[in-house]
Amino acid sequence: MSKEIRIFSPATVANVACGFDVLGFCLDTIGDDMVIRKTEGKGIKITKIEGYDLPFEPEKNVAGVSALAMYEALQPDCGFEIEIYKKIKPGSGIGSSSASASGSVFGMNALLGNPLNKTELTKYAMKGEALASNCEHADNIAPGIFGGFTLVKSVNPLQVLQLPTPSDLYATLIHPQIEIKTSESRAILPNKIPLQNAITQWANVGSLVHGLHTSDYELIKTALNDVVIEPYRKQLIPHFNDVKSSALSAGALGCAISGSGPSIFVLSKGEKTAKKVEESIRSAYSKTDIVFETYVSKINTEGIKRIDD
Numbered sequence: 001m002s003k004e005i006r007i008f009s010p011a012t013v014a015n016v017a018c019g020f021d022v023l024g025f026c027l028d029t030i031g032d033d034m035v036i037r038k039t040e041g042k043g044i045k046i047t048k049i050e051g052y053d054l055p056f057e058p059e060k061n062v063a064g065v066s067a068l069a070m071y072e073a074l075q076p077d078c079g080f081e082i083e084i085y086k087k088i089k090p091g092s093g094i095g096s097s098s099a100s101a102s103g104s105v106f107g108m109n110a111l112l113g114n115p116l117n118k119t120e121l122t123k124y125a126m127k128g129e130a131l132a133s134n135c136e137h138a139d140n141i142a143p144g145i146f147g148g149f150t151l152v153k154s155v156n157p158l159q160v161l162q163l164p165t166p167s168d169l170y171a172t173l174i175h176p177q178i179e180i181k182t183s184e185s186r187a188i189l190p191n192k193i194p195l196q197n198a199i200t201q202w203a204n205v206g207s208l209v210h211g212l213h214t215s216d217y218e219l220i221k222t223a224l225n226d227v228v229i230e231p232y233r234k235q236l237i238p239h240f241n242d243v244k245s246s247a248l249s250a251g252a253l254g255c256a257i258s259g260s261g262p263s264i265f266v267l268s269k270g271e272k273t274a275k276k277v278e279e280s281i282r283s284a285y286s287k288t289d290i291v292f293e294t295y296v297s298k299i300n301t302e303g304i305k306r307i308d309d
């Protein structure tokens with residue numbers, strides 16, 4: 001069995017418009033690399049972090065916290081070193097903390113001969129994610145670990161459903177280079193919502209899930225609508241409405257905040273439309289003075305993976 005593995009831990013889009021805290025999907029062109037190494041000495045050490053300035057103390061680092069949770073539960077007869085090559089900017093809204101939290105447990109599990117299944121890995125990764133957002137939710141972690149679209153049916157007990165990915169679905173993302181902390185964008189949300197909004201939202205979640213199962217792009221289009229969270233959070237994202245209207249005019253199926261923002265995701269049918277959407281939102285955002293990046297990505301149905309074999 002190998003002593004060291006290198007992995008790719010992908011970025012993810014949580015919420016998917018109507019599915020706050022339950023729906024998510026996995027991206028394939030953006031993600032972190034991590035190296036996990038088995039050591040004879042016991043314990044968890046973070047030995048290298050490149051890309052962003054993050055804490056090396058395992059109990060203060062999301063990758064370390066999830067690793068410690070799994071380590072304490074399994075009590076293996078070895079230790080682990082973790083190297084993080086961070087490419088997903090923290091606070092970007094595309095699952096930066098969950099990619100790190102998932103990467104360490106995925107790597108340790110592989111080095112131990114895969115004693116844990118994907119749901120169990122998700123459970124330990126959630127411990128790390130909780131450090132970043134002050135609350136345990138798995139809508140970024142589950143799609144990274146399972147791949148494709150996922151629905152977190154419940155957190156306690158943890159139950160993750162893997163949903164089908166229509167083959168012609170593409171994501172376009174824009175990441176305005178401002179930071180929004182998940183904890184802060186959760187703090188602005190109301191505790192109660194009007195019944196009519198709840199009815200619209202759960203009708204959309206059900207329709208989106210049905211649309212994914214039946215590859216019904218028209219149904220997906222009408223279901224990608226968030227009447228509960230977006231009205232509050234869009235105020236934190238400069239020019240959100242301009243991005244949304246330019247994406248929809250370019251033929252997108254839907255456009256909404258990615259996770260807790262500031263990234264905005266768009267889903268389109270076909271790569272050609274996804275690229276046209278990218279051009280359109282680039283042109284809209286170029287009129288602002290905010291630096292931004294855009295990406296086009298197929299939905300990644302594989303999820304987190306080894307990249308050394």
Ligand code: HSE
Nearest residue numbers: 014021139182259260
């Ligand atoms: N569902 C979470 C939120 C995702 O929107 O706050 C970000 O961690």
